[in-house]
Amino acid sequence: MKPLLVKDIRELLQGELISGSENWQVKDAIYYKRHDLTEQHTLLFVSRSDSVNWQEINQKGPSLVISDKPLSELKNALSNTTVIKVASLVQSYWKFIKYYRGLFTIPVVTITGTCGKTTTKDMITHMLSKERNVQASVSSKNEPRRSLPYLMGIDDQTEAAVFEHGLGNSGNITHQCMIYQPTIGIITTIGVHHLDGCKNLEGYIRAKAEIVDGIKKGGTLILNADDINTRKIPLQAFEGKIVYFGVGMRADFRASTIQFANHGMTFQLHYNKKTYEAFIPGYGEHQVYNALAALAAVNEMGMDLNEAISYLATFKNMTRHLEFSNGVGGSTIIDDTWTNNPTSVEAALKVLDSIGQGKNVILVLGDINRLGQFEKKYHREIGRLVAKRNVHTLITIGSKAEEIARQAIRDGSTATIHMFKEVKGLKELLDPILDSEAILLIKGPMSSRSMIDFANSLKLNP
Incomplete structure (x- = not known):
């Protein structure tokens, strides 16, 4: 955090100094009870109910405590705490x-x-970090409470x-955009997820579309030209630049000649009447889509595409x-x-269609x-x-995943099929x-430690 003088904060918020000194600098800011207090020189937003x-x-x-609590409670502060009361x-x-x-004019x-949020975010960070100091969210830790x-x-x-935006319910992305005020927004693809919080697919698409209104005026929106659900998002009111990526001719950043290679994918990138040879580690056409979105973003930020492609590799x-990984047996x-x-x-199944040819394909699928x-x-x-696929063995784990097995049986799968309640x-x-x-492909929720x-x-140590 850029250090800020307490006095300047009080004047900004038009608050009343209740106790303590205002002639020192804040070096971190948290919302009390939502974030852990770990550092000195921290500003804490303390709600009336805390x-x-x-x-x-x-x-x-x-x-530094900023609060709208009654004066009687705020006077309980001790000598090393500055308290400012706000309306x-x-x-x-x-x-x-x-x-x-607003202190920063950075992209x-x-x-x-x-899918692809974390991978695309990490690709962009990886490329930018070769030349710039980049602040990025960590792993897939994208919950709204982490935004501050x-x-x-x-x-x-x-x-x-x-x-990266987290989405559990409608309004989450709006909330995060109010904090981040992005200059560039990306929608990788819209499939099916979080229907418990968004009610149905239409509600889920609307929740994802919140990013459109969240981008700063004059900013850039990067969209998957080939994704049917992304096309359902209304864009008439968007005041900025739209860049499309994909494999169809509508895409500004277009991939062709996509091939599986050693430890990754090769493809040709077509942009602005130029063609570039590119490689991305990791298997699957979806990985190429992630790379296209990432390249479009760094290009918007002024990075040379030849350099970006070399970093991407x-x-x-x-x-x-x-x-x-190499596995047992x-x-x-x-x-x-x-x-x-x-x-x-x-x-993942599409990756197996190519990588698994001539192999005995084993699927272990969880809830x-x-x-x-x-x-x-x-x-x-x-x-x-x-x-529809040539699968040797299908194993489901969990009561919900049993529906996968039952439907595969109904549809005449030739696989040997087993249903397990747990890993045991x-x-x-x-x-x-x-x-x-x-x-063997094993796919399950990140909440399943087992x-x-x-x-x-199943993996052998390298």
Whole structure:
């Protein structure tokens, strides 16, 4: 965080100094009870309803408390704590955020989508970091409550920022955009997820579309030209530049000649009447789409495309994102236990269509959560996708995933099919069929520690 003088903050918020000194600098800002207080020189937004541990705040002092609590409560502050009373904490909170974000004219990229958010964010960060100081969200930790700390990570040395949007309910992306005020927004793809919070697919699309209104006026929106659900987003009111990526001729950043190569994908990038040869580590056409979105973003920020493509070739995928490993018995293990939704399952199956040719394909598929009333519908659709493929063995784990197995059976799958309630007993079933001819995909929710541990148990140490 860029240090700010307490006195300047009080004047900004038109607050009343209740106690303490205002002649020192704040070096961090949190919302009390939502974020941990770990550092000295921290500003804490304390709501009227919060129960305050003044001793803890004082021990981490000097601390600054901004609150609309009654004066009688605020006078309980100890000597190492400065207290400023404001008329409305909510208004003060947003006024502070708007002010702090306004201190910086750097490009800020935010990314949403059913799949590819984290990978695209990490690709952009990887390329930009070769030349710039970049502030980025960590891994897939994208919940709205993390947005304030991420914003506070921007300081005078920051030259660009890249953040991932979390979505559990409608309004989440609007909230985060109010904090980040992105200059560039990306929608990777819109499939099916979080239907419990968004009610149905239409509600989910509307929730993703919140990024459109969240981009600063005159900013850039980067969209998947080939995604049918993205096309449903109304764009007439958007006041900025729109850049499309994809494989069709509508795309500004277009990929062609996409091929599986050693440890990744090769493709030709067509942009602005020029053609570039590109490589991205990681398998699957979806990986190429992520790369196109990332290249479009860094191009908007002025990076030379030849340099960006060379940096992209050194990108390292996150663990458990279609991660290939040598497995027991000479098998190949594909660990895709990072996230689980219908879109990512289909993408993984498409990778197997190419990589698994001539192999005994084994699928281990877990429950897909957060589908609300459409839970059975989408599990059955995955069963239909499996039944169309040449699969040696299908194993489902969990009561929800049983619908995948049942539908595959109904559709005449030739696979040997097993339904497990949990991981226990699975290894004994797999050991006899894991050999050099076997390629096993394990895909489950990141909340399933047992599936993650089981995937790791199948891998041989390099």
